[in-house]
Amino acid sequence: MKDVFQLKDLEKIAPKEKGITSMSVKEILQSLVDDAMVDSERIGTSNYFWAFPSKALHARKRKLETLETQLTEANQKKKSLQQSVEKAKVGRQDTEERSRLAKEHASLTQQREQFRAELEKYKECDPDVIEEIRQANKVAKEAANRWTDNIFAVKSWAKKKFGFEESKIDKTFGIPEDFDYID
Structure with a gap:
């Protein structure tokens, strides 16, 4: 209607x-x-x-035109890609030399990975790595001594403020008898 x-x-x-x-x-x-x-x-x-029926007809025509355009573009892209594949195949025929070179490439790639693995094993002997470890140790030692200072300061404060014995403070807080600075 x-x-x-x-x-x-x-x-x-x-x-x-x-x-x-x-x-x-x-x-x-x-x-x-x-x-x-x-x-x-x-x-x-x-x-x-x-x-109105004419609107539906026009909508279908627009959709059909859009799909036809997409199909044309897809076909052109497919043709272009096929041409690229054909161009890429030129000079890449399976010859004995190509096979030999491919095997050599695979062998060299495997050898490079083996060398990298071996180099990784010896990384700890690298002078740069050793220097980094020394610097990290120095920072850790300074931090440990700083905390030791803090612990001694808290123990001194507790002795003065509350009159606790040093051995009782050590026992209560689990501080070992030989607790001292790191040299």
């Missing part, structure tokens, strides 16, 4: 002609509007709905 309807008209027509309950007409109509299968326009205080 090439006609324009209001919601109340559709709520009367749909149950009779299509068997749709009048309660779900509004929901279905909104879904069709959202999917652009039915047009809707507010004129004054009323909403009008319509769906």
Whole structure:
């Protein structure tokens, strides 16, 4: 039908002609509007709905044109890629020399990996690595001595403030008898 309807008209027509309950007409109509299968326009205080066959035909034609364009582009890309493959094959025929070079390449790659693994084993003897370890040890030693200073300061404070014996503080906090600075 090439006609324009209001919601109340559709709520009367749909149950009779299509068997749709009048309660779900509004929901279905909104879904069709959202999917652009039915047009809707507010004129004054009323909403009008319509769906002309020519619109659907034009939408299908546009979709067909888009798909044809995509197909043409895809075919051109495929042809271009096939030409690239053909160009790449030139000079790459399987010859004895090519096979020999491929084997040599694989062998050299494997040998390089073995050398890297062996070099990794001896990394700890690298002078730069040893110097880094020495610097890290120096920083750790300074930090340990700083904490030792802090512990002695807290022990001294506790003795003065609370009158605790040094052996009792050591025992309570698990401080060993030979606790001292690191040389």
